[in-house]
Amino acid sequence: MNDFYDVVVIGGGPAGLAAALSARRHGAGRVLIVERDRELGGILQQCIHVGFGLHRFREELTGPGYANRYLRMLADTTGIETMIDTMVISLTADRQVTVVGPAVGLRTVRGGAVVLAMGCRERTRGAIRIPGSRPAGVFTAGAAQRMVNMEGYLPGREVVILGSGDIGLIMARRLTLEGCRVPAVLEIMPVSNGLTRNIVQCLDDFGIPLYLSHTVVAIRGQDRVTGVTVARVDDALRPVAGSQFDLACDCLLLSVGLIPEVELAREVNLTLDGRTSGPVVDNRRQTSLPGFFAAGNVVHVHDLVDFVSEEGEIAGRWAAVFAAGGMGGEARSADVLPGEKVRSVVPQKYVGDGDHTGQCRFYLRVSQPLGRCRVTISDRTGRRLASKRLPVAKPSEMIEIDVQHSAIEIEKGPLTVAAEGV
Amino acid sequence: MTADNREKLAVQDWPGRADVVIVGGGIVGCAAAMFLSRYKATVVMVEQATDLAMGTTKANSGIIHAGFDAPPGSMKARMNVRGNRLYHELQPALKYEVNFLGSLVVAKSDDDLKTLEGLLDRGRQNGVPDITIIDRERVLSREPNLSRDVRAGLWAPTAGVIWPFGAALAMAENAVRNGVKVFTGCRLEGFMLDRRKICGVRTNKGDIACKLVINAAGRWADEVSRWAGDDSFSITPRRGEYILFDKSVGSLVNSVLFPTPTKVSKGILVSPTVHGNIFIGPNAENITDKDDLSTTAPGMEEIISGARKLIPDLPLAAAITQFVGLRPVASGDDFIIGPSALVGGLVQAAGIQSPGLASAPAIGELVSEIAAERLGLVRKPGYVEENPDRPAFAELDSRQRQELIARNPLYGRIICRCETVSEGEIVAAIHSPVGARTVDGVKRRTRAGMGRCQGGFCGPRVVGILARELGLPLDAIVKEGPGSQLFFARQTLRGGESHE
Incomplete structure (x- = not known):
């Protein structure tokens, strides 16, 4: 039995499914999804109302409908194994993942990279x-x-x-x-x-x-x-x-309230963000421990599943790159800080992108209700890298702001995300 | 097995006659049952609740006190010191979860230091082994999160923490294995008396003729005693509220921490549990309603501010649940243990407030000796001392887990994610000698639902397993008492009414 997988994804909800598919697409030869429930799809399977997928699929899908889009993609993809009814009971810093389930018994697998996609639980x-x-x-x-x-x-x-x-x-x-x-x-x-x-x-x-x-x-x-x-x-x-x-x-x-399910993250001593309650990640969704990536509600609780999938894709992509040895040595990084009137921001670190084209998306929550306002992201020199106007901002609604990778100079970090009334 | 079948079985099995009837299946009753099962005698234990250990035993500090609190010569002092020793001795055979991690009474003022000296002296008189006063530095090296204004501490290494329900159940299972009959949902309704001497009990399930009754009825011990004709004491319920914290903050304290006690109580403590959580509490408030298990907002504030005197940096965000326990305080304050002076055939084990848990095995031992002496009982050959192993997935190593799953794949399905409890353990708990019949019964036996999500994930699964194993519809499964159904079937609602 070959117990090595290029990428092991913990959690088969929207973040995990997107991460696994993306890892495979970006060159991971063997991918494993471990899911503790009886079926894949995570919490989507119980959300039978509509309202999912407007951003992703430009359609209003039900939760199971949204999950099925991914399950069909999974069925059309080779190289991704799934273990359902199976729980991860321990995780080590050298990426040994011990799982248990009635079908698989007790097994330890090893990952070239690990994606944490355990979602959240209820207060x-x-x-x-x-x-x-x-x-x-x-x-x-x-x-x-x-x-x-x-x-x-x-x-x-x-x-x-x-x-x-x-x-x-x-x-x-x-x-x-x-x-x-x-x-x-x-x-x-x-x-x-x-x-x-x-x-x-x-x-x-x-x-x-x-x-x-x-x-x-x-x-x-x-x-x-x-x-x-x-x-x-x-x-x-x-x-x-x-x-x-x-x-x-x-x-x-x-x-x-919902709380990121970070017990496994604690087991490998990942740095956690007190504001999001999830692990600190960079824009590639790599955590404080190289080779460990995280995406979706385990990082910060999202409002929309579409963004969970998007984050899963980022994590899966970079997990595949890491597993192939393509991440290089110590990357330079800039911290990303919540500034005025901002409660939390993800990612909390910026390390740049491989080819430095396209955009980096930052997610934030404001710390107080605001009327017409402007959200900005600036570097240490005060230079404004991006700005977005909003008619209203509530702490309960996540805000996205996109920045061109080419606009960011890492050595001018930290970057600060702030909101102000206008 | 359906409820009807269980009922019939119970009636079929009904003992018309016994040597001893134990009234109350809390830890005192269970301990008495276990010690009595060593004798040749017919012993029956009746408990009014749906499960054993549902009263004071279920909700208390879970501490095996060392025994320095009670005044020398008191029943409390004697029972506590003996009970502590018995918990050490009985564990290998009964296999309950206990951790003798020691206790520390923290002194902050000159007055506190004087009190500490007094406690040390008291402890020595009571025969508590190895207690000593340690200086500030040693206190803080043991407990780095303790308030910095500590001056000294009274260290008692024999104190421990225990899972009270587990200990009571281990004793009850041992008793059952050795022939004691246990009836839950069995409420005492009165006595059969023959000229101020008990000759039987009346219950909702039927009458039992008997020679001797042990009154271990906890909060209701005064009423039980009065029914037999002994109104020499009354019981006041004293409410104590607690907050339990997640295991993620389990390293906050390393031993049982008490403030220096006042005349009224041992104060609000901070302690690990045997399972690696942390709890704070209890406060102490005398109330009148023996059924009032409500937590209160002022009570929570009181224990939080009390606990902060020991641990200033209390991780309140990691609180996972709150609960109330009612200590049964007897009018004379000390335990009431021994034959009633007013009624023949009645042995009291009443007023078992703190340190009642620590004392329980000693109380059980003492009342069983009294009963044996009165009835002329002799030891039974073939008494089985040891409880069988019951595997808990979370406690096993990899090889043991693999073997267990190979034998029974249900041990590979984790139902409670927070506490890593497998389906195999839940099924075993349902089919054990004193088996779980309720969701909370499963929780107390296996810890399923006791973690940080408080049954959010596993609660419905446990309901499903109970329904399957007991052959009951899912909407018949209760949380605890009758009428505490968790879920309703859809068709029981007003059908056909449109809300569109």
Whole structure:
């Protein structure tokens, strides 16, 4: 059994699929995808609503539809092996990947390069410390979505949703269509985190009230949830005394944030970015450890799958180059820093491109809501490399800004990405 | 097996008569059952909850105290020191998870230093081995994340952390293996008395004639005692709230850290768990409702600010869950252990608050000796001391894992990703002597769902495995108690109503 692969991709969701295909296209002879679920496609498989692929395919696809585009490409490609129902249980700095699954047993494979594409997980009740009892009926929205859309069971009949992120909004509509009552979607912030189109299509169209600046201050019920206590919060997000009211429900869904799944990244001591919670990557999506690449929601949680795929392609390409020994020695690099009014930026390092043609795309999130504004990227000398005007910017919506590779001089780093009102 | 079948089996198996009935399947009851199973006697343990160890045993600090806190001569002191020793001795045979990593009481002021001297003296009187006061430098070299204003510490190397549910279950399984009958979902409803002497118990599943009852009913021990005619004590539930942190911050502290205690409590501590997490807590609040297991916002604030006095840099973002435990505090404060003065055939094991977990094996041993003496029981030949190995995937090396998967491929399917728990372990937990019947029962036996995602990924999978193994529909599977179903079938909703 030959246990060497040019590129081992951990995770068979959109980032991993794109990375594997791209690695193969860029010369990797043998590529392996390891996926812990029973099928490839990742979270896309449970997202049966439309809205995927507008950038990538200029079409509105469902999640499984989008995944199928990639699965068909995979079927048409030789040289990519997949292991499903198989989990990576350890990873070493010399790229030994130990996997376990009922079909493959326990095996260790070695990669010429490794792409981390493990995606993200949901923040839980415990992470945000909602007080009260601990009955059945408190679920994260994504877990409930899987149960409804893939297993055919409902998480409750009267469902309050905390958090107006996209999954929460989409589940409000989904459960309403299933005959459940959704008395409220609650959002602790004064603005929703969700895409505007989702607020309109998932809440407004169904008459579901959205309570901004409100949160759950207690969960009630012994065996099953019987209700939640809701309060308005002040500017410091503290519950306002006397504003409490009760909502009867048998289920509370939480859509309160996504966190990159970085446990394997920790195992090989990759440098993590405290702002994104994912590994620090350069524009080739190489992490702090040579030969380890990362892409998609494990790097930073994206709003759109199209950009996850795009990032997977970059990581796969450079992983193939690394595996072929084509990366060269110590590349010079410039740090990329979040400046004024910018919370986070990816990639966090710039190392240039092979042929220095085309563009480098930077993804950023602003640190506060802004009206008309300009996003800029500048080097140490203050020279502006690119600039983009926006009618509005929200912390919850990722912004892209493209820069010509030819415009960037690495020795004039660091580069700073900033936003300003105009 | 369907619920009906289980019910019938239970009734078929129903013991009309026993020598000893243990009321309450917490760790005290389980320890009593195990020690009694060494004797030739018919022993039955009844527990009202759907699983064993669901009361105070399930939610506490999980600490095997060294034994320097309780006043010399008290039942607490005696049981704690003996219990600690028994945990050391019983582990190789019972195979529960325990880590004797030592405890440190941290002194910050002159008053604290005086208290520390007092504790050292108390510990020596109580017979605690190897306790000593160590200076600031040694304290900080053991615990580099500790607050810099520490002056000294009381170091007790015999203290440890344990998985309380696992310990109780290990004792219960040993008891079952040696002939004790255990009934869960079995609620005591009263006693059969013959002139102030117990001659049987009444339960929701039927009556059992018996000679002796051990009252290990935890929070309800006062009510059980009163039903038999002994109203000499009452139990107050004292709420303690906890926050559990992810393993990724598990290196924050290396031993059990206490502040210098006050008269009321041992204070809010910071400690590793036996599984490599960190927890902070508990606070202490007397309440009236024995069923109130709610966490509160002020309680959380209280334990966070308390824990910060020990570890100023608390990684709150790594919190994974919060929970409440209720300690059963007896009116006289000390444990109440021994024959009732008012009712014949009743042996109390009541008021088992802290250090109750540490004391449990000693309490079990003592009440079993009392029962043996009263009933003239003799040791049973062929008592099996050892529990069989139950493989946990996460604990094995590569070769063991390979062998296990080759034998049963289910051990190769990881269901809980955070804690690396395989399907094989979950199936084994369901079919063990005191098997899991609920999602939380699986969680407590295997750790599936106990990690950072808190069952987000594996919860529905565990529901599916339980349904398959128990032959039940998926929407019949409960989280814990009756009525705590996780999911509903789609067709049970209002059908045909259009929302378009």
